[in-house]
Amino acid sequence: MKTAYLIILALSLCCSQASASPAEHQEFDATLYAPFHAGALASRTFTLTFAYPGLAQPADVDWRVDLRAPGGQTVLQWRGQVTLTGDEITVAVPWSGRLGKQPAPDGIYRVRLRALVQRAAHDAIDQEWEIAVGTPRGLATPAFAPLPGAFMPGAVQAPGALPYTVWLGNLHSQTNHSDGGADVADCRSAQRPQAGRYGPADAFAYARGRGLDILVASEHNHMFDGSPGSAPDADPAAARALYRAGLTAASTFSAQHPGFLALYGLEWGVIEKGGHINIFNSDELLGWETNANGAPFADTITPRSDYAALYALMRQRGWVGQFNHPAPAGQFQVGGVPLAYTEDGGAAMVLCEVMNTSAFSNNVTETETRRSSFEGACDRLLEAGYRLAFSTNQDNHCANWGASYGNRTGVLLPTGVALNRASLVDALRARRVFATMDKASQLVLTANGHVMGEQFTNHGPLTLTANFASAAGRQVAAVAIMEGVPGRNGEVTRLSQQAETTITPAPGAHFYYAKVTQDDGNVLWSAPVWVTQAALVY
Known part of the structure; x- marks a missing residue:
């Protein structure tokens, strides 16, 4: 185990067709699935999944997988390259369970993926999961x-x-008020804004039927005009009315189903030179877009990608937020510094998504294997000075709210306190939250x-x-x-x-x-x- 072995694999690719995605989701994505236990012969296969929806021209992706022993040293390494055309590509990386000629010693190992798009302004994506080799104690x-x-x-x-009593939720999802709500049978990617089949009331009923205690419908704030950009002919009054309708749907459903909290809020921001933030308790639609006459669609104007100004407004209004699927660089910039801390941000931001299942999963059996970890970026935010609890959500765009995997965000309320928006916000402010990939x-x-x-x-x-x-x-x-x-x-x-x-x-x-x-x-x-x-x- 003193020498790392380098294995160059012949790539085994299988592709699945994806429909065109709104510009908001035109971004590089890479996931690693590393089975925790091996098969009967001590072998297993790591699965790498790469996607770049809406890619304008083919791009080469360099990837590397490291196997690290319990002591932290790299004992095996695989490298390869794939060419993305926009469709999803999977790469199979088989491992025999051996190091050289000998079976790998028992223990908890770590498998790490690093993937980088060549000649593109993208940071490398790192993913890491633990696996059991042999029968560790x-x-x-x-x-x-x-x-x-x-x-x-x-x-x-x-x-x-x-x-305390534990309430389990999925605090990040979309419906047809933005780019979600697609029928599971047809869902492969994000939908055109407001083109999906199912709305907030459908989402709340579905999640409650799957045993969740909380579902947040967090709609993209810049899609209430029915467009991923600015629709020149859209009616601002209709956009604001749609947001109010979502708030009403949530409060009505919660009132009709005590013990379940339906919450409607915003996913603010854009990915390109930005970053997504969930705002859980805003009764105002926030945005930066206008129609051709210069009329704003939002109740309150918030400059695009100005996170310092957003944090200041959130603190003033008493709103709380979550960093959604944060990247370790390039996002949430203040003064050109990514993941930058401000006092206003420190007061307003309470959660960081540490792990998500695929936003475009249409799995309904809680067995999705495309899962992303954001622990490194969350650690960076903590080191910057933010007081953040971890959450894990599903970012559902298909009509499978809470069903793609068994991951949940656990919220601790004082025993005897009713679950409602106010008590949830109090618990989030207290950071009494844990993230679990196992709802049990x-x-x-x-x-x-x-x-x-x-x-x-x-x-x-x-x-x-x-x-x-x-x-x-x-x-x-x-x-x-x-x-x-x-x-x-x-x-x-x-x-x-x-x-x-x-x-x-x-x-x-x-x-x-x-x-x-x-x-x-x-x-x-x-x-x-x-x-x-x-x-x-x-």
Whole structure:
């Protein structure tokens, strides 16, 4: 295992036709599917998926896959190149389960994909997932009474348990008020704005039928004129009325179905020289577009890609937001700096999507394998100074809201508090949120009695505990306690691989979060805690 082996693969490609996508989704995408367990012969195949909807001319993509041993060293590497024409391409990367002539030693390995479009102004896409080789030993975790929630039938508040109830949601999706809502049978990509079959009320009913507690219909803010650009003949009054109709549909559905929260909001921004932000509690339509007469479509004008101004408005209005599928560079710029922190942004932004399933999945059996991780970009935002909890959503554009995979965003409300928009926003502001790829599992980080999301001053030792529970009997294969420094703009590092860790931090500001990999490969992320370690007094 001291030498990395280089294998150049002959590419095995299979393509699927995709319909033309609105300009908003003309972007390079790369995903990695790495089966957590191998087959009977210890072999497995990694699947790489590349897409570039609406690509104007063919483009070459260089890709590399690294296999990293439990100690972190690269022990195998594969390289290749594909030519994209706009259609989706898959590449099969088989691995025998051996390193040279010997079976790979047991343990939790990491598989990392890096893909880059040649001669294009795109940053490389990095994706990384853990896999189990052989039969690695499971990890013990502290006893934890699971918090009650709809996903744990019969669970009650155990004596001494944390006084919270878990509500599970999908906080990012579209309907036919923008470029979503397509019938599953016909859905392969985004729809023309307002051309989809199903609207917000259909989405809320579908999600409730799939067992979700919360669904957010987050419509692209610049599509209420029925166009991905600016429609010169569109009626501004109709655009604003459509947004109000969505708000009414959500409040009506919630009132008719207590225990389910239907939420309607905005996905603000564009991908090109921008970045998408969900705003969860705005009753105003925001935008920058006008018709041919100069009449704005929005209730409130917000300059395109001016994130400093948007954050200031959000803070003033009391709105809270989520960074959607963030890229590690080029997005959310302030003063030319990507992922830049401002005090207004720090007050308004509360969530970061750490993992999503494919936005254009038409899977309805919760088995989608095209999944994207944004952990690196979320770490960058935390290091910039943002206080963010992690979320995981599906960004559904097809009519399969919450059904493409079992991933959910878990929100902790004080037990006995009703689920509604106000209580959800309160929980998001408190960052009492975890992200899970398994709707039957939960993860809550505590630190010296403080619950994830809190910020506090600490004296002396600090005990960090990753509290894990599974209604399906899953066990823990790997734990990582991650550590960073807000405002440092450095790297988040792995502090410990134990579910309970005691340290004495250096004086100053820190944040910590827990990441757990189950024995089936599904991953959970806790929200961080933010700790200011007091200096020793002699």
